[in-house]
Amino acid sequence: MSEQTKNCKYQDPDGATCLEQSNASGFCYWHDKTVDKSSSSVKVALETYAKKGGLLRGIILQRANLSGIDLVNHGSKTGYDFSYADFYRADLSNGHLFNINLSGASLMKANLANANLNCATLEKTNLLGAKWTQTKIENIQFGKKLKQEDQAKQALRDHDHASAIDYFEQAEEIYRDLRKHAEREGIFSLxxxxxxRELTMRRMQLPPLSLKRLTSKIIDLFCGYGENPVRIILLSIILIIICAVLYALSGLNYQDQLYVMSFEKSVAENCHIFLSCLYYSVVTFTTLGYGDFTPIGFSRAIAAMEAFTGSFTIALFVVVFVKKMTR
Structure with a gap:
């Protein structure tokens, strides 16, 4: 038999291959999903295999008893690469997993209680049902999206709305579990x-053209569900500028003189009018109401809308800002 046929036939999505000797299934011990790895000897064997430089990507460790395992790549700045590995229902409690790479792996229903996952990479990792009791998660890289989010969007492209809703529900559950754990650990920014993300996933489960979904989207754009006070400031500035433009086009009254932009006036005059309208827009938005400028015609409706929106926005900003600062 040639050397090539003796090698494990595992190949992951990134093209990595395993050079370990294969068994009857064509896969090596670590990549063979039919091999039971629940025995107590697996932990020591895995530590030894990792230290000797074996391919850890894509290994199958379903239901493995790895409590207290040390998978820290000591003496190296990069951690062990367990991309695409399967830790379904594995016991990783009290494990030392600092700086480990679990991109694309499955930690579904894995026990991570008291494990050290600081600086780990969990991009596109299946985290559904994982147990996070007292798990250390500082500086973890979760990526921009969960695996379930990509699956949900693919299901929508395939017009499989039932599956899409199911994936969005899974993503919401994962984010909720992570949010509760981050709060318990005092990592409030995370x-x-x-x-x-949790509330975004909840919104995605609503009917696309429903009022609830539209309202949820507006709240997200306006303040990021109460988590982004900077977004309120940016939208306030945009609203002030838009209203200033409308005032300049519809006109304001100042000491019986009409302030309105037109093509007949010079650039300098139009700039002066716009700056005056911008000043009035700021005064109206903040509900100061000095009274030097007064709206006329259509400007009255704009001023009323801006004053109402401004008072609401300022109050919202205070609430969101205080919430962020008191965490």
């Missing part, structure tokens, strides 16, 4: 990111 908890804020998770609650934003």
């Amino acid at each position: 908890a804020g990111q998770f609650i934003h």
Whole structure:
């Protein structure tokens, strides 16, 4: 038999291959999903295999008893690469997993209680049902999206709305579990990111043209579900500028003189009018109401809308800002 046929036939999506000797199934011990790895000897064997430089990507460790395992790549700045590995229902409690790479792996229903996952990479990792009791998660790289989010969007492209809703529900559950754990650990900035994603996943489950979904989207754009006070400031500035343009086009009254932009006036005059309208827009938005400028015609409706929106926005900003600062 040639050397090539003796090698494990595992190949992951990134093209990595395993050079370990294969068994009857064509896969090596670590990549063979038919091999039971629940025995207590697996932990020591895995530590030894990792230290000797074996391919850890895509290994199958379903239901493995790895409690207290040390998978820290000591003496190296990069951690062990367990991309695409399967830890379904594995016991990783009290494990030392610092700086480990679990991109594309499955930690579905894995026990991570008291494990050290600081600086780990969990991009596109299946985290559904994982147990996070007292798990250390500082500086973890979760990526921009969960695996379930990509699956949900693919299901929508395939017009499989039932599957899409199911994936969005899974993503919401994962973000909710992560948010609760981040709050318990006192990592409130991370908890804020998770609650934003959690509520986004909840919105995606609503009917596309429903009022609830539209309202949820507006709240997200306006303040990021209460987690982004900077977004309120940016939208306020945009609203002030838009209203200033409308005032300049519809006109304001100042000491019986009409301030309105037109093509007949010079650039300098139009700039002066716009700056005056911008000043009035700021005064109206903040509800100061000095009274030096007064709206006329259509400008009255604009001023009323801006004053109402401004008072609401300022109050909202205070609430969101205080919420962020008191965490």
